[in-house]
Amino acid sequence: MFNIRNTAENCISCDKCISECLFLQQFGAPYKIAKKCLASAQSYDEAAINSYHCSECSLCSAVCPVDAQPFKMFEALRRHAQEKKLFGLDQYSPLLNYERIGGIFPFKDNILPEGCKTAFFPGCTLPALFPVATRAVYSTLKQRVPSLGLILNCCSKPSKMLGCYEPHTEAISKLSQFIETNGITKIITACPNCHMTFKEFSPSFKITSIYEELLSLNISIMNTPWLKEVTVHDPCVTRFESELQESIRILLTKSGVSLIEMDHSREKTICCGEGGAVGFHNRDFAQAWKSKRIAEAEQTGVPIVTYCAGCTNFLSSAKPVAHILDLLFVKRNKIPQLPRFPFNYFNRLNIRFSARLT
Structure with missing residues (x-):
C-alpha cells in the first residue's frame, strides 16, 4: 500500500499540480x-x-517535478475510507451494478477455441456502444490468429477506483487465474481501463492493447476513414503509456488521418470528467473537466477522436466524439449517436451470440 509519508516528505509545494486541478x-x-x-x-x-x-486522473503526478506521487496518496485515501467504512457508496450503485452485471451470465462468456493462446478482452463499454466495430476488430484479428479467443467479462476497475480493494482483488485474481489455467499467454485489450487494471495486477500472461497488436501484425485498415483531420483525446488512465499513445497516432496517420494535438495531450492529458466517478459525488467538478477538455478541442478546429469508449460517452453529451476503432473499421459518413439503455445492453448480448456463431 502506498505510504502517504512519501508525499509529505517529497512534495516541494511548487503548486504546479494546483494550477491544473480544481480539487x-x-x-x-x-x-x-x-x-x-x-x-x-x-x-x-x-x-x-x-x-x-x-x-483520480493522475495529472498531479504527471506535472510533479519531484515524483511526490500525489495521485497515489488520493488512491490510498479512498482505500482507507472503505476499510474504515467512512464513506458510503450508495450513490455509486449504478456504476457498481454495471460492474457486477459485466461479470455474470448472460453478459459474461468465454469463447476459447482449441489451441487458444491469445484472447481478445474488449471490456464492457466498447461492445455496448460500438458493437459493429468490436465485431469487425475481432473478426480481423481471427483472420490472422484463427485460434484467437474472446473473453467477455468485467475487470472490476470501478471497485478499485472507489477504494474497494478486497472485492476488486478477489475479482481480478479469479479472472486472471481462469486465464492462466486455460493456458492463455496473451490478452489483447481494447479498453484503457481494462488494460491498466490487468497491467497493475501483474499477471503471468502478457498484456497488449489492440492498437499495438494491429501494428505488430501489420494489419492494413481496409476502410477509408470518414474523418480526415482529428485531435486525439488520450484517456487519463493511460497517460503514462507512451507506446500505446504512439500506436494510436501511427494507426491514424497510416490510414490517412491528419492530427492536430491539443495543449494537454499524451502524458499531460486532462480528464474527460468521468474519472474517479467524481460525477456521482461532485457533478460540478466533472462538468468542469468536461468543459475544459471540449474547449481545448474546439481550439484545434477539428473533431475529437479517442480510444476510450467511456470518454467517448461522457464527452459526447457536449460534442460529438469518434472512437478510433469505429473510425477505422466501420463505414460511416459522420460521427454516430451513441446507443442508450436498454440498447447498449442488447448490443453486449449480441456480441456474445454472434461470436458463438462464428
Missing part, C-alpha cells in the same frame, strides 16, 4: 493534505472522505 485548488496542496493526515487520525479520515472529490 487541489479547493482542498489544498498535496503536501498540506499529507501532513494533516500524519498529524491526526481525524484529519486522515477527513482527507479520506474528501478524496471522493478527486477525479
